[in-house]
Amino acid sequence: MDATTLELIILPAGILAVLFALYLARDVLRRDAGTQAMQDVAATILEGAVAFIRRQYTTIAILALFGAVILTAVISLVDTQAVAETDIYGLDLGIRTGIAFLVGAACSMASGVIGMYIAVKANVRTASAAQRSLVEAVQVAMRGGAVSGFLVVALSLLGVYGMFVAMGGLEHPAQAPFLIVGFGFGASFVALFAQLGGGIYTKAADVGADLVGKVEAGIPEDDPRNAAVIADLVGDNVGDCAGRGADLFESTAAENIGAMILGVAVYGIALRLGWPNPQAWIFFPLVVRSFGLLATMISMFTIRGREDADPMGMLNRGYWVTTALSAMALAFVTYVMMSGTNGQTGANGIPIWVYFFGAGLVGLATSIVFVYITQYYTSGAWRPVKEIAEASKTGPATNIISGVAVGFETTAVTAIAIVIALFASFWLGEQAGLVNIAGSNVGGVFGTAVATMGMLMTTAYILAMDTFGPITDNAGGIAEFSRAESKARDITDRLDAVGNTTKALTKGYAIASASLAAFLLFSAYIDRVNLILLRQGRDLMESVNLASINVFLAAFIASMVVYFFSSLAIRAVGTAASAIIVEVRRQFREMPGIMDYTQKPDYARVVDITTRAALREMILPGLVAVFAPVVVGLLLGYEAVAGFLMVGTISGVLLATVLNNSGGAWDNAKKYIESGNLRDAAGNVLGKKSEPHAAAVVGDTVGDPFKDTAGPSLHVLVKLFATITLVLAPLFVR
């Protein structure tokens, strides 16, 4: 079998994954939908979620249309024949870029909507299954999550491949990757607003519901008397499902395109040296991801266990199976696609493919390392969460101080893991000895690209686990809301705790992939800028010189934008939550029958208020994110943009780490206390309703916008920086 044969797998693998998602969706949908009470609340949630998504995606679609028009105009005007790196330029290129942008945006929106729709359907079926069996509940929730996982990854694969073919990639493989960068930008653009809007919605509803319900009225979480409770349940779906789906859609798309651009450099070497299948280096990212999808499909059937098994154990088994199969597939793909080198070897006579196989393994290993780092810092079994719980004994202030200290601390091991992974994959790539005509070793950067692709092989599984979180969370809410029997509550509680862990893991995975991909994406930008400079006969950009004032100032601004964007996102949650609090208070006051269940609160009004507030609040941070790199590029030039991108990525990754992990740790410190693990000096349990618990609730609330709004939005932000600069490179090179 040779590389050209292997390339044929992409389309069937993508289609198979879509069919598999449909099969899973059908499997979920034909399951028992629970009691009438459950179905009623599920219908209300679906209604609220659809209402929000419809309005949100209408807004995003309008923004995207504007974006596409502006993009088309800008590219048509600046990417003239004199500038263009390919023989497609001007209006032709502008229209193609605009279309790619819209297709990327549409694919992202489609995968978000469908995934969320199935997740909402899976919620109530999980609640229903929990009345009967833990294993069945796990399966329903995981399959519901997998619909999202497979759709997102398959649509991103098919979308990138489809655009590549449409732009003539089969005939001119070295040209097409540059023509489809608009696809990645479209995906990032949608992801940013989806994550921001969804993140603001979910946390505003959560914080609002908690503050009026639990704190002021003294009623439990998810109590039907709380007018914000439906909005809260809706929020889990629109924030966690749709938002994270869009996040990983754009990650896979942008990183795939970036890796193909780097593949072009190796293609040039392979062509010059007369290697049999030079295009294999460009197709590699698509092929390896196809195999990742196949590996994940197989592993879905391994999620089973006894009734008394640990649900996390079941999910972990599936993850390990996915990883093991991916490693084997990686060996196969690198061997087939990279061994046609006419006998040329890397350092020490070792075949070139072996080095890149090693780099891919580094990527797979990095995702495992991040799974454990996240567990250490955010699960109750270890020192950090215990420390925060202990600090709660002296009140909310020490709880917060301790959580911030833990959040800051997590950057250390995160950064070290990333530095080692980047260094190792770069080093392995360099050993492959791929030297271009200018004498530079392009293998190092390509090594980091292969590591990223290795890591992305398991994305569908990770995303399925992630969506498992909000599904079980909602299932618990539905069980509570519909006053289901206690067995169902017990099972959904256990699954909810597991879901918290899987949600945290996904954020670690998203951070790790953003960091691994960072180098790849800068390099793609630099490659593109240099192709333009070459065409213009100008000196190439040989370095991104931090000691030049423009680059330094751009770096300063980038680091600031990361904070400013987070400030806007966090404040947006506060503003939207205030609107909810006012409304719920009003309902308690004006509808006195609510408290004794004789009156039904007006859930729809709170849903509506939350929707409007979230949509209003997502605009400003979104525009800051889009315009900041453009303004820097126009004022300070293309080299400064590279500095902006690099330092913005570093700052964004680290601040997201701080926000995600402190938030997760606060959440679990509260759960740790609720589970009765905290004791005073005399050995008495300090559990629910104790002073330390009240302090821990404060920490948990502070962590909400950190970990579910600002943190995840930062993942998207750093990748948006990468795609927007890649697309607009011709604007900055003037």
Added chain:
Amino acid sequence: MDATTLELIILPAGILAVLFALYLARDVLRRDAGTQAMQDVAATILEGAVAFIRRQYTTIAILALFGAVILTAVISLVDTQAVAETDIYGLDLGIRTGIAFLVGAACSMASGVIGMYIAVKANVRTASAAQRSLVEAVQVAMRGGAVSGFLVVALSLLGVYGMFVAMGGLEHPAQAPFLIVGFGFGASFVALFAQLGGGIYTKAADVGADLVGKVEAGIPEDDPRNAAVIADLVGDNVGDCAGRGADLFESTAAENIGAMILGVAVYGIALRLGWPNPQAWIFFPLVVRSFGLLATMISMFTIRGREDADPMGMLNRGYWVTTALSAMALAFVTYVMMSGTNGQTGANGIPIWVYFFGAGLVGLATSIVFVYITQYYTSGAWRPVKEIAEASKTGPATNIISGVAVGFETTAVTAIAIVIALFASFWLGEQAGLVNIAGSNVGGVFGTAVATMGMLMTTAYILAMDTFGPITDNAGGIAEFSRAESKARDITDRLDAVGNTTKALTKGYAIASASLAAFLLFSAYIDRVNLILLRQGRDLMESVNLASINVFLAAFIASMVVYFFSSLAIRAVGTAASAIIVEVRRQFREMPGIMDYTQKPDYARVVDITTRAALREMILPGLVAVFAPVVVGLLLGYEAVAGFLMVGTISGVLLATVLNNSGGAWDNAKKYIESGNLRDAAGNVLGKKSEPHAAAVVGDTVGDPFKDTAGPSLHVLVKLFATITLVLAPLFVR
């Protein structure tokens, strides 16, 4: 008058400033020391402060001796004849560097100790004066603060000049600046541990005293029944006085030396072009600072006013006088020292000195801008603090979320101001047209150096205002503790509020100077590395290439170290505060007479516990700060170190901004509520003891370690990065 004449001012100005400090000290000391009760508590505070400083400085001295020995050994071994940029190398250079390090360390310690001693003496005299007159109290507090201000700046000026002369600067001006970099490193080294130890001490005592006293026992702040109250009062002196003094000592020293190194490049141009006084470009920083000292001395006599005047107004008047005199002096100094250019002009035929005068004005203006930015974000009159106070209505969680959002937001205007200042001073410098033999325009970087020197002209005044803060804070504590009459309390309360503002301003000033100096210090590092490379006949470092993997990884690590260091500093406060809480609780339990004033708490024991905890906790973050750049340099090389330095500075400056300003805003949101400015929907005042006030107290406590431990320590950290890399450059160039 020509440049050589003007250079003669340095020594007299420095000595005059020392004499002026002694005069002020004598003036403060001969004032009325208050009632016997006041004198008793002041004596206790002095005892605690001296005990801490003695032990802290003993520890620091031991660390510094170790540091000097290691430094001498390293420089002796690596800075061999083959490497050295001057004709002093090997053991000779090692010993000189070690001595410079120790002299820098000793000067820093001396100015810290003397300044703190006078401040403690001024506390009680301010309290006493407050019994009679507001104006007198302001004068005593400001003069007490000015002792620190003048000593710190004068010792740094005399120290740098003395080392410069001792290293043969009068004969070989182009060589000496490189030989005295050890002085700056010694000063930074002491500053780091002084600020860390003092910052941990002061906030651990503050948080500990508040949590047991105000929260648990329900007794007011500074109540004599609280065993931690003396430690709290001691903390203000050791943290705010000694710590900030050491911080600004090393800022002025390091930035002065860096500016002289950049002056060497201009010296080369002046020498080649046969300008009359080439050495003037190297002496310029020393001369301009001398004039800054003279301007500040004059302005000290303008601090007066009517009894009913606003004390902040009196201090502001003095500041404006200092700034105006400094601007005039700047015009004079740049004219005399930079107009001997044989008629060569800058762009548009404008004399060279005019451009640098402009750059210096940019520096003076930047400090004014920062004064207003800090006031906007941390004073109760504006939107940010009001927003936090409003958010307190829904509890501590929303108070914290709002404060974090404000803290993040402050980076925006801070970064924009810094970017504009750097850009403007760089641009002005470039217009001067100072082109070296290699064809590069060195004026840009020198422009940022002149801006930094312009800004530093007012340091003595700023530091006097800063020390005014803890003096009035302590005066209030002494008045409360000794149950002084209410007029004295009223006056000290008013002064304390002003002191909070001046303390916040100084942090803004320190941030701004660190940022303005950043470019100067990188450039000094690059100059030094290139001199070494030149000597070795190797290619010069022409850029700090962020796109090279080592530089990128170093940048990543730098940004992480900033977070990790802050985590350690914040956690240290928590750990030390816990020890205090345990002890105070024990005293309340075992000495029941404390509550009804029949038993005196054991203050000394708490002081001792705090001392030991603070000293223990300062070591780890200190070592992380010192070793991180060294390890990066050894593993990743000299170019990576430059990336580490630059991105570390950006990250450190921005995180310090977040921590300082959120802390200040939380503090003043609490004060805003206490002053009765917050009202509920019905218009009722929500003041002290209300729910929102309790929420605001949580925010204030969270902000304590942010703004007084981690934030100020970060200022020192970024400058330590600069001095350590400058000193150890020969170690990294191998």
